[in-house]
Amino acid sequence: MIWLGPAGIPTVCKERNTLDGIKTVSQLGLNAMEVEFVRGVKMSLEIAKQAGEIAKELNVRLSVHAPYFINLCSKENQKVENSKSMILASAERAEAMHADIVVFHPGFYGKLSTHEALEKVKKECEDLGDRLRSMGIKKVKLGLETTGKQSTFGTLEEILQVSKDVKNCVPVVDFAHIFARQGGIIDYSKIFDYLKPLKLNHLHTHFTCVQFSLSSIGKGNERYHLELKVKKPDFELLAREIVKRNLNITIISESPVLEQDSLKMKAILEKINK
Ligand SMILES: [Zn+2]
Secondary structure, X not given: OEEEXXXXXOOOOOOOOHHHHHHHHHHOOOOEEEEEOOOOOOOOHHHHHHHHHHHHHHOOEEEEEOXXXXXXXXXXXXXXXHHHHHHHHHHXXXXXXXXXXEEEOOEEOOOOOHHHHHHHHHHHHHHHHHHHHHOOOOOOEEEEEOOOOOOXXXXXXXXXXXXXXXXXXXXXEEHHHHHHHOOOOOOHHHHHHHHHHHOOOOEEEEEOEEEEEEEEOOEEEEEXXXXXXXXXXXXXXXXXXHHHHOOOEEXXXXXXXXXXXXXXXXXXXXXXXX
């Protein structure tokens, strides 16, 4: 099964709220939406429940993106604690809306070595897992996203390692971030092979085209998102790999035109599937 939809409320949706966003996603012929708490978790649990009911009725798969200002690697305990509170508040709403994943960017290396950062993220994710369980949240997984800048924790290798070692953690593959971070190179087949040991029954991903700057050969930093038509990277190559492998996958469009590019992705996938 392939789940497609926008990161947030569709651009064409006149009412700028989650409930109407879900309805619009369904009317457009899409079946996924990521609820964005990127600037803070402001949604009430009641609205989250209503969103979950509408999504269930319309067969729209929901996911949640936690706020951007999260840093599990911070040296300041208070900052780590605030980050964890934001993830837990996002997860609480995810559970209420029957979403099975809360996506977040784990943090910045800062002065830590890559190994120290890995250990720190693992430790904090273990604690998050314990706290989710004590809150009675069972279905929501911690989705650690691959990140697009050299300064941020989150190469595919790092995310895979946390996912292997810590219960409740799964990778969220942001293809644009991998492409930018590797200086404009991406091998979809290699990524899927690499994830195989995790035996995931569903993979959550983000796709957009992206402008990046090169920091050295094979290394880059994400700058801004671009529309699908610029083919940086080329979605069709990814689509072919997904169809070939018959993956159970969600692809959230983070393009500047959100759902409009989800519809283009859908058309490309249908063309290949014929
Ligand atoms: Zn993200």
